[in-house]
Amino acid sequence: MSKIAVLGAGSWGTALSIVLADNGHDVRLWTHRQEQAQQINETRRNEKYLDVEIPSQIDAYSNLKDALSNVSAVVIVVPTKAIREVCQQLNEVTQDDNVTIIHATKGIEPLSLKRVSQMIGEELEGYQEEDIVVLSGPSHAEEVALRQPTTVTVSSINLENAKIAQDLFINEAFRVYTSPDILGIELGGALKNIIALGAGISDGLGYGDNAKAALITRGLAEIARLGTSLGANPLSFLGLPGVGDLIVTCTSVHSRNWRAGNLLGKGHKLDDVLTEMGMVVEGVRTVKAAYQFAKEQQVEMPITTGIYQVLFEDKDPKDIVEQLMNRTKREEMDDLAKLLMERYS
Numbered sequence: 001m002s003k004i005a006v007l008g009a010g011s012w013g014t015a016l017s018i019v020l021a022d023n024g025h026d027v028r029l030w031t032h033r034q035e036q037a038q039q040i041n042e043t044r045r046n047e048k049y050l051d052v053e054i055p056s057q058i059d060a061y062s063n064l065k066d067a068l069s070n071v072s073a074v075v076i077v078v079p080t081k082a083i084r085e086v087c088q089q090l091n092e093v094t095q096d097d098n099v100t101i102i103h104a105t106k107g108i109e110p111l112s113l114k115r116v117s118q119m120i121g122e123e124l125e126g127y128q129e130e131d132i133v134v135l136s137g138p139s140h141a142e143e144v145a146l147r148q149p150t151t152v153t154v155s156s157i158n159l160e161n162a163k164i165a166q167d168l169f170i171n172e173a174f175r176v177y178t179s180p181d182i183l184g185i186e187l188g189g190a191l192k193n194i195i196a197l198g199a200g201i202s203d204g205l206g207y208g209d210n211a212k213a214a215l216i217t218r219g220l221a222e223i224a225r226l227g228t229s230l231g232a233n234p235l236s237f238l239g240l241p242g243v244g245d246l247i248v249t250c251t252s253v254h255s256r257n258w259r260a261g262n263l264l265g266k267g268h269k270l271d272d273v274l275t276e277m278g279m280v281v282e283g284v285r286t287v288k289a290a291y292q293f294a295k296e297q298q299v300e301m302p303i304t305t306g307i308y309q310v311l312f313e314d315k316d317p318k319d320i321v322e323q324l325m326n327r328t329k330r331e332e333m334d335d336l337a338k339l340l341m342e343r344y345s
């Protein structure tokens with residue numbers, strides 16, 4: 001059994017620690033808040049983020065150096081905006097480059113347009129992008145912590161590292177697949193949050209299941225369009241971190257992105273919504289990156305563009321729905337089919 005550090009004691013870091021503890025590993029859950037580490041160790045609960053019983057194999061740490069002592073793997077699970085800072089803190093306390101680095105964060109950095117494995121590869125001394133593993137898929141922390149059946153995918157350019165991650169996490173309630181397409185896996189996980197915001201807005205406006213199915217399906221089309229144009233395997237978007245995560249995030253009340261969208265659809269202001277959520281809503285930041293990506297790649301992403309306009313240009317969501325419904329008539333699969341023809345002919 002291994003010693004593993006999980007960095008980020010939010011809901012997902014806590015749930016993944018529980019999976020690792022169930023597999024018999026010695027887990028060090030690191031938080032940047034001393035009082036939270038103390039609360040977890042004393043009460044065996046992480047009240048604010050995931051209020052379930054925390055197994056005794058998990059110890060919470062606020063000292064990063066202590067948390068990393070003799071670990072064979074590090075799982076990074078902080079929000080995208082904290083990734084670079086946490087990697088820099090890692091550099092200050094360890095020079096060990098034999099540790100398997102796994103991340104479970106879903107986002108793309110605005111301006112640089114980097115995926116999380118690229119950001120970690122840039123920041124972490126002794127590591128390259130190809131060393132990093134991503135874990136992604138339809139997996140709400142609340143259900144994982146209750147050991148409800150969940151399936152995810154791990155991916156790395158170095159597939160051997162993905163297999164190490166698969167072995168660390170897999171158990172009878174948490175099934176882990178591998179994939180060689182880290183580009184598709186990371187893009188799918190990040191971009192679905194934007195569509196989930198849209199699904200929440202649609203529900204908040206009072207639209208029904210037809211509208212949500214349309215958002216999921218046409219959202220998947222634009223995710224696949226951008227991803228394929230960037231070189232991802234189009235089949236990845238039909239997998240767990242693609243359509244699987246899109247479905248779970250667009251339809252579950254556990255989703256923070258859906259819930260934030262729902263409040264926006266009901267007329268609340270973005271700043272108030274984010275304050276009320278108190279947890280990360282990754283889609284809000286990722287939509288900036290995707291909007292920029294779509295322009296640079298000259299890929300049509302009308303839903304993403306509409307959500308960007310609601311969030312950052314104060315557009316009325318109802319006007320955006322009208323805008324989407326009145327676009328020029330077209331064939332359903334034409335541009336994705338063209339991209340695939342170019343790729344495979």
Ligand SMILES: NC(=O)C1=CN([C@@H]2O[C@H](COP(=O)(O)OP(=O)(O)OC[C@H]3O[C@@H](n4cnc5c(N)ncnc54)[C@H](OP(=O)(O)O)[C@@H]3O)[C@@H](O)[C@H]2O)C=CC1
Nearest residue numbers: 008009010011012013032077078082105106140141279280
């Ligand atoms: N929740 C879920 O079900 C799933 C989440 N994810 C992804 O996992 C990532 C993390 O999400 P989640 O755990 O849910 O988020 P939460 O909002 O629940 O928790 C985020 C945690 O990260 C900590 N944090 C923020 N900034 C820093 C920093 N600079 N240094 C150290 N710690 C920091 C927060 O601390 P503080 O208390 O100070 O804010 C908090 O403990 C996201 O990318 C999300 O998309 C993926 C799959 C499932």
Ligand SMILES: O=C(CO)COP(=O)(O)O
Nearest residue numbers: 137138139140255256257
């Ligand atoms: O990624 C998730 C489930 O797979 C969690 O989504 P939210 O961040 O919207 O809660």
